[in-house]
Amino acid sequence: MDVIANQLFAGLSMASIMLMIALGLAIIYGAMGVINLAHGEFVMLGAYATWALQTYAGLGILPALPLVFVAVGAVGWVIEKVVVQNLYHRPLDTILATWGIGIILQQAVRLGVGAESRFVKGPELLSGNTEIGPLIMSNYRLFVIFFSIAVLWGSWLLMTRTEFGMKLRAIIQNRSISECYGIESKRVYSITFAYGAGLAGIAGALITPLFSTIPTMGTGLVVDAFLVVIVGGLGSLIGAATASVLIGEATALFSMIMNDTLGRIAVLAGIILLIRFRPRGLFPTETRR
Amino acid sequence: MKRRDFLGGVGAVGTAGILSTPALLTSASRALAQGNDIPVGLLFSLTGAVAVVESTLHDAALMAIEEINAAGGIHGRQLRPIIEDPASDPATYADRARRLMIRDKCVSVFGSYTSASRQAVLPVTEQRKNLYWYPTLYEGRECSRNVMYGGAVPNQQQDELIPWAIENFGPRFYMIGNNYVYPKEENNYCKTLLSEYGGEVVHEEYVPLGHSDFSSVINRIRSEQPDVIFATVVGDSDVAFARQYHAAELDPAKMPVVSLTRSEVEVKAIGGEAAAGHFSSAPYFMGHDTPENEKFVEAYKSRYGADQVTHFVSEAAYFQVYQFKAALEKLDPANITPETIRDAAVGLTLNAPQGEILIDENLHTHLWPKIGQWQTNGQAEVLVESTERIAPKPYAAYDGQTCTGEGLVKA
Numbered sequence: 001m002d003v004i005a006n007q008l009f010a011g012l013s014m015a016s017i018m019l020m021i022a023l024g025l026a027i028i029y030g031a032m033g034v035i036n037l038a039h040g041e042f043v044m045l046g047a048y049a050t051w052a053l054q055t056y057a058g059l060g061i062l063p064a065l066p067l068v069f070v071a072v073g074a075v076g077w078v079i080e081k082v083v084v085q086n087l088y089h090r091p092l093d094t095i096l097a098t099w100g101i102g103i104i105l106q107q108a109v110r111l112g113v114g115a116e117s118r119f120v121k122g123p124e125l126l127s128g129n130t131e132i133g134p135l136i137m138s139n140y141r142l143f144v145i146f147f148s149i150a151v152l153w154g155s156w157l158l159m160t161r162t163e164f165g166m167k168l169r170a171i172i173q174n175r176s177i178s179e180c181y182g183i184e185s186k187r188v189y190s191i192t193f194a195y196g197a198g199l200a201g202i203a204g205a206l207i208t209p210l211f212s213t214i215p216t217m218g219t220g221l222v223v224d225a226f227l228v229v230i231v232g233g234l235g236s237l238i239g240a241a242t243a244s245v246l247i248g249e250a251t252a253l254f255s256m257i258m259n260d261t262l263g264r265i266a267v268l269a270g271i272i273l274l275i276r277f278r279p280r281g282l283f284p285t286e287t288r289r
Numbered sequence: 290m291k292r293r294d295f296l297g298g299v300g301a302v303g304t305a306g307i308l309s310t311p312a313l314l315t316s317a318s319r320a321l322a323q324g325n326d327i328p329v330g331l332l333f334s335l336t337g338a339v340a341v342v343e344s345t346l347h348d349a350a351l352m353a354i355e356e357i358n359a360a361g362g363i364h365g366r367q368l369r370p371i372i373e374d375p376a377s378d379p380a381t382y383a384d385r386a387r388r389l390m391i392r393d394k395c396v397s398v399f400g401s402y403t404s405a406s407r408q409a410v411l412p413v414t415e416q417r418k419n420l421y422w423y424p425t426l427y428e429g430r431e432c433s434r435n436v437m438y439g440g441a442v443p444n445q446q447q448d449e450l451i452p453w454a455i456e457n458f459g460p461r462f463y464m465i466g467n468n469y470v471y472p473k474e475e476n477n478y479c480k481t482l483l484s485e486y487g488g489e490v491v492h493e494e495y496v497p498l499g500h501s502d503f504s505s506v507i508n509r510i511r512s513e514q515p516d517v518i519f520a521t522v523v524g525d526s527d528v529a530f531a532r533q534y535h536a537a538e539l540d541p542a543k544m545p546v547v548s549l550t551r552s553e554v555e556v557k558a559i560g561g562e563a564a565a566g567h568f569s570s571a572p573y574f575m576g577h578d579t580p581e582n583e584k585f586v587e588a589y590k591s592r593y594g595a596d597q598v599t600h601f602v603s604e605a606a607y608f609q610v611y612q613f614k615a616a617l618e619k620l621d622p623a624n625i626t627p628e629t630i631r632d633a634a635v636g637l638t639l640n641a642p643q644g645e646i647l648i649d650e651n652l653h654t655h656l657w658p659k660i661g662q663w664q665t666n667g668q669a670e671v672l673v674e675s676t677e678r679i680a681p682k683p684y685a686a687y688d689g690q691t692c693t694g695e696g697l698v699k700a
Binding site for chain 1: 344495497499504505509525529532533536554560
């Protein structure tokens with residue numbers, strides 16, 4: 001029983017990391033229909049930004065978070081302005097272009113910073129464990145779980161309770177009509193892309209104390225994030241949250257019953273089955289296009 | 290780059306032509322090393338996934354070559370390093386090895402970090418009767434007459450380690466490794482030692498290469514409460530594992546990780562605090578106290594930066610160049626071929642940074658295994674030093690098979 005409880009917590013922890021990464025991806029895809037293959041590199045940039053802030057400015061991870069968000073968001077904003085904006089009517093080309101951008105970012109970091117793994121210190125405040133009976137939870141992982149819920153909540157508020165969110169939803173419904181009503185869709189798109197990139201940056205910052213910070217770290221992570229977005233239903237925030245919990249817990253439980261290698265295979269097989277019967281994911285967004 | 294690619298293409302076409310005429314092939318290899326300088330190949334990945342570690346091997350080997358040249362070369366002849374970058378791709382290793390051995394007429398090639406890349410070069414070096422100097426510790430079970438193995442094989446890393454770990458921590462071992470041949474062979478040998486010394490395996494598991502979330506592994510470790518975590522996790526996986534192990538507050542004093550693969554490079558990324566208290570078994574640690582090592586570390590740091598580290602593979606990449614030099618010095622300068630170099634190298638002793646090493650007739654190296662405990666400053670404190678040089682037995686886990694000077698002998 002203790003084993004299962006601890007494993008459920010491990011699953012939740014994996015889910016929170018996946019959610020942080022997938023959220024930006026889901027928002028960018030849902031709002032703009034752009035499959036952003038450079039998303040993993042935004043995560044990587046976030047991790048390196050955290051490393052740079054810690055090494056050169058002495059900032060801990062927590063105070064660095066807003067700066068990382070702004071910095072990676074700015075990179076995303078520039079990329080949107082320069083490349084992605086010109087490709088909105090050519091979805092296949094955006095895949096190629098963002099993939100290329102990903103490679104460029106990865107190699108730029110490799111050349112500029114070096115290929116070796118970087119060390120980022122975790123926050124002192126959150127070291128240690130919280131124990132409830134047999135359940136042992138790492139404080140830092142707990143923090144990531146709560147933080148990801150807060151970010152989900154914040155994104156939901158942004159989408160549903162602000163004027164910006166209303167405009168964005170209008171554009172998702174129908175871009176041309178929205179433009180007729182005076183919504184500047186280009187501007188809304190730029191901000192959305194920057195916001196998604198910034199979220200990826202925060203995710204990168206948060207995982208640095210747990211994972212190894214290397215130029216290729218985003219590639220593996222973005223695969224999981226894509227799984228979450230596909231299972232959750234394209235563009236749905238609730239879907240992304242549900243799917244990440246589902247995938248995280250399934251991975252944890254399967255790897256408890258079997259091992260990590262077989263667990264991974266079982267999860268992927270499960271996902272293939274699921275999209276066979278629900279091709280648009282768990283929570284497809286009902287929009288007319 | 291463009292020009293080299295073009296030449297490479299021409300070289301590949303040329304190779305196909307030469308291969309069909311064996312007579313030409315032999316006469317080409319006899320013409321080796323007739324110029325004024327001695328061409329040697331360096332085949333380490335400078336780009337791609339394994340470049341993080343492998344480029345440090347390149348740096349160490351190149352430094353040794355330039356030291357030798359600065360000191361006047363060998364018989365007054367300079368070594369001419371020819372550098373190829375196989376970009377972490379095994380097929381490219383084979384291709385570039387062929388290019389170095391045929392077009393550039395190298396009498397030896399230094400290269401590789403992973404077993405996959407060594408095995409890709411193996412048929413090339415055997416076919417060309419060349420010599421491939423491989424510096425990494427590896428899983429054994431190989432006995433080529435055309436590869437010089439500079440790293441430890443399982444018996445050299447484990448013979449001292451396993452009884453020591455059982456005595457100090459207890460008999461219950463938890464094995465965690467990446468899912469490929471090296472961890473499996475090491476665990477295989479570990480199990481034979483455990484049954485000999487009365488230890489047991491409580492759990493054995495393999496995670497995919499590059500695996501980064503160890504929370505379920507750590508939960509399992511916590512519920513099994515083993516005495517020793519026997520780790521053969523490599524690269525970034527090891528970094529993630531160590532950091533998460535530390536974050537979970539598992540106490541190294543009660544459940545230490547004993548690793549065969551964790552070196553100064555990984556510890557630098559893990560951070561001294563998280564690595565402290567755990568153990569590694571290796572023939573070399575950066576803090577080892579010999580005059581040769583002091584010289585090596587100082588030269589390396591002044592050349593590549595004060596924050597750089599040396600480790601048990603870069604040390605071997607470095608001393609292998611000196612073994613090559615010592616073998617050449619024994620030879621008549623007119624008669625330098627890969628095979629004469631190999632025969633001259635057998636039985637050679639050399640004062641390497643780790644201690645005096647010897648090349649066995651099976652072309653592996655007699656080494657000085659050590660057990661180090663990691664400290665918060667990122668260096669290892671050597672707790673146990675082997676009292677004698679340990680002979681390499683690449684087939685130690687396989688009864689009736691021995692690697693000898695005539696190749697593999699099966700009883």
